Amino acid sequence: MQKRVSDARAAIAGITDGMTLMLGGFGLCGIPEKCIAALAESGIKDLTCISNNAGVDDFGLGLLLQSRQIRKMIASYVGENAEFERQMLSGDLEVDLIPQGSLAERCRAGGAGIPAFFTPAGYGTEVGEGKEVREFNGKPHILEMALTADFAIVKAWKGDTDGNLIYKGTARNFNPVMAMAGRITIAEVEELVEPGELDPNHIHTPGVFVQRIFQGQDYEKRIEKRTTR
Amino acid sequence: MLDKTGIAKRISRELQDGWYVNLGIGIPTLVANFVPESIDVTFQSENGILGMGPFPTEEEVDADLINAGKQTITALPGAAIFDSATSFAMIRGQHIQLTVLGAMEVSDTGDIANWKIPGKLVKGMGGAMDLVASAENIIVAMMHTNRAGESKLLSECSLPLTGVKCVKKIVTNLAVLEVTPDRGFRLLERAPGVTVQQIKDATAGRLVIEGDVPEMQLD
Numbered sequence: 001m002q003k004r005v006s007d008a009r010a011a012i013a014g015i016t017d018g019m020t021l022m023l024g025g026f027g028l029c030g031i032p033e034k035c036i037a038a039l040a041e042s043g044i045k046d047l048t049c050i051s052n053n054a055g056v057d058d059f060g061l062g063l064l065l066q067s068r069q070i071r072k073m074i075a076s077y078v079g080e081n082a083e084f085e086r087q088m089l090s091g092d093l094e095v096d097l098i099p100q101g102s103l104a105e106r107c108r109a110g111g112a113g114i115p116a117f118f119t120p121a122g123y124g125t126e127v128g129e130g131k132e133v134r135e136f137n138g139k140p141h142i143l144e145m146a147l148t149a150d151f152a153i154v155k156a157w158k159g160d161t162d163g164n165l166i167y168k169g170t171a172r173n174f175n176p177v178m179a180m181a182g183r184i185t186i187a188e189v190e191e192l193v194e195p196g197e198l199d200p201n202h203i204h205t206p207g208v209f210v211q212r213i214f215q216g217q218d219y220e221k222r223i224e225k226r227t228t229r
Numbered sequence: 230m231l232d233k234t235g236i237a238k239r240i241s242r243e244l245q246d247g248w249y250v251n252l253g254i255g256i257p258t259l260v261a262n263f264v265p266e267s268i269d270v271t272f273q274s275e276n277g278i279l280g281m282g283p284f285p286t287e288e289e290v291d292a293d294l295i296n297a298g299k300q301t302i303t304a305l306p307g308a309a310i311f312d313s314a315t316s317f318a319m320i321r322g323q324h325i326q327l328t329v330l331g332a333m334e335v336s337d338t339g340d341i342a343n344w345k346i347p348g349k350l351v352k353g354m355g356g357a358m359d360l361v362a363s364a365e366n367i368i369v370a371m372m373h374t375n376r377a378g379e380s381k382l383l384s385e386c387s388l389p390l391t392g393v394k395c396v397k398k399i400v401t402n403l404a405v406l407e408v409t410p411d412r413g414f415r416l417l418e419r420a421p422g423v424t425v426q427q428i429k430d431a432t433a434g435r436l437v438i439e440g441d442v443p444e445m446q447l448d
Contacts, residue, residue: 026313029293052313075353076353076354076356077352077354078352078353079353080299088351097351097353097354099354099355099356099357100354100355101313101316101321104312104313104316104317107314108314120363121358121362122358122362123392123393125358125392126390169291170274170278170293170294170310172312173312173313176312177313222292224295225299226301227285228284229283229285
């Protein structure tokens, strides 16, 4: 099977209005910026986006918020985005805020065939409202359901045409767990090589989880908070 | 009275050799600047790194290396990088010995609120709910009162909760307090120059004072 596609536009083929997407990244670090640009161009709307953050006003998922292509956002932290806050407070955007560890584990569970799990995070808070509670070792836990997506879109440093991926630095973040949880997973990479060129011992995401892969050009990799000493 | 740096300095005295520590955004981040030279402490950032080092020089800046506050960082020799699920496995599985985080309010039973002001500010909880629900040892670093001069140490939190009965210790600009869930905030230390009466006046929740309360040692 040919997993390699020519570019971001070809990679997002089949994504249609109303679908649920997972997008890797933490802040602007490790986001699939080429696919996000292609989605913005496509005009596909009413999307449910699962991503730790929502980008900033003019980069990352903020671009899809500006163009009002996102109907619902599932995230853990959405500060740094004025447009997001405006749409949420006006009721135009549906928002589900999830503790970060639960978000990561719900994606992992979705990809690993575990339908739900108990966690102590969020017990006794708004997050726990309406969820099944069970005590383990004397401590209350809440039931959290697995998450899956029509498409998961991840960004890696290097990949091969079999879909094996290696991430760099903390740009790894949510990418490996989301890669597991997409019915179709798209990987965009900075460097695409032939099978055999990556050391199997160093693969972070095995190619079995990836259906489409392409090499993006001229990554901007914008830094949200450049801090130096 | 302490400033933010003083609070961080006092908290650094709680660190123990060999500990893995997660520092939240704000005052907690400053704690990393005051680790005693005699001990080894490894800092975790929940986006996926153990062995977080100081901020980079201009030449070292790498867009692919940030902390959970989205600031550019460096990785120390011996650092490890991992995905977000593994990161929270460390936290939930209690492999991290200490969590230091900020708060808007703390109750005298150890509840904490720090993620949402209804109708005003909704940024999200990030990793805070996972951290407070699982950490064995949680220290809150905050000012004793808010900008309006109202106590942040309450009998009950008024804001949406981040976690229940989880805070163990609080270090403020005025005092060090231990949360004893049955009796309230037990006053352990006064900040330099601060009287017990000042602490009483600034604390809305139950306050337990036993004998002479010593002044903090910072150096």
